[in-house]
Amino acid sequence: MKRSKFVLVLFLAPAVLSYLLVFIYPVVRTFVMSFFKVVGVTDPISRWAFNGFDNYITVLNSSFVQQSFTNIFNIWLYGGISVMFLALLFAVILTSGIRLKRFFRASIYLPNVISAVAMATMWIQYVFHQRFGLLNEVFTVLGLTELAAIPWTGPRMLFWSMLIAYSFGMVGYHMLIFMAGIDKIPLELFEAAKIDGANVFGRFSFITLPLLKGVFKTNIVLWTVSTAGFFIWSQMFSPLIPAAQTVTPMIYVFQMLFGADLAALDIRDSGAGAAVAVMLTVLIVVVFLLVNMVMKKDDVEY
Numbered sequence: 001m002k003r004s005k006f007v008l009v010l011f012l013a014p015a016v017l018s019y020l021l022v023f024i025y026p027v028v029r030t031f032v033m034s035f036f037k038v039v040g041v042t043d044p045i046s047r048w049a050f051n052g053f054d055n056y057i058t059v060l061n062s063s064f065v066q067q068s069f070t071n072i073f074n075i076w077l078y079g080g081i082s083v084m085f086l087a088l089l090f091a092v093i094l095t096s097g098i099r100l101k102r103f104f105r106a107s108i109y110l111p112n113v114i115s116a117v118a119m120a121t122m123w124i125q126y127v128f129h130q131r132f133g134l135l136n137e138v139f140t141v142l143g144l145t146e147l148a149a150i151p152w153t154g155p156r157m158l159f160w161s162m163l164i165a166y167s168f169g170m171v172g173y174h175m176l177i178f179m180a181g182i183d184k185i186p187l188e189l190f191e192a193a194k195i196d197g198a199n200v201f202g203r204f205s206f207i208t209l210p211l212l213k214g215v216f217k218t219n220i221v222l223w224t225v226s227t228a229g230f231f232i233w234s235q236m237f238s239p240l241i242p243a244a245q246t247v248t249p250m251i252y253v254f255q256m257l258f259g260a261d262l263a264a265l266d267i268r269d270s271g272a273g274a275a276v277a278v279m280l281t282v283l284i285v286v287v288f289l290l291v292n293m294v295m296k297k298d299d300v301e302y
Contacts, residue, residue, distance in 0.1 A: 055275040091178035109172035120236035123165035128152035159245040181215035
């Protein structure tokens with residue numbers, strides 16, 4: 001027995017130590033750092049200066065941070081609604097027994113295996129380009145000159161163009177999760193409902209949706225996590241100086257830690273960057289708790 005415990009500890013030790021060093025230690029260090037005045041993220045603790053909640057007060061009073069959280073909320077809300085709707089729609093269609101199911105599933109999921117940089121470049125250069133873009137060509141052919149003249153990457157439409165491009169790439173990922181949930185529902189339930197006279201909408205409303213409650217919770221939490229880490233798309237749609245329409249909290253953290261844009265931020269302040277990172281983590285936890293409160297444990301079993 002003692003030898004088996006020793007072997008168990010021996011095999012678990014590398015994984016546990018790696019987890020503590022790679023995950024737990026950075027999390028604790030970031031949380032502690034948020035209460036100190038820290039210039040460089042790699043500065044030793046001896047050079048930290050305690051300032052309490054000043055970092056949080058500073059970032060909350062910053063118009064840059066306020067705009068970034070407004071943008072991230074709009075991405076989470078409007079992007080989440082559109083992505084979940086389309087993902088569920090495609091999942092229901094592809095699990096209804098249509099032909100070429102594998103082809104369509106792979107096609108919709110394809111954007112997820114392409115680099116985000118390549119995807120953003122495609123949208124900016126080949127879809128939204130004001131003179132040679134796909135939208136310009138389509139609207140011109142249809143005679144919709146006003147729509148063809150819209151500057152999709154201009155200040156007025158920049159945020160929505162970025163959101164459309166990002167959401168396009170996320171539909172396939174959440175669709176697969178919905179499909180996995182639908183595939184778990186016994187076919188006997190749908191067949192029984194069909195025999196009882198339930199139409200397509202009735203079967204979807206009273207069987208599919210109630211039994212996908214747990215899948216919805218998973219998708220919402222995953223969408224929240226991915227939205228909180230929104231970074232690459234902002235950099236691609238405003239690569240030099242972050243535009244107000246595309247700035248996100250992660251952009252602020254990046255600039256505070258590495259001083260990437262001294263025109264917008266005078267000095268590096270890793271403590272303030274850590275404070276924003278902690279706030280993002282708290283927001284994810286709050287969303288997770290709210291989702292669990294609203295969507296309580298399933299009462300339906302199958």
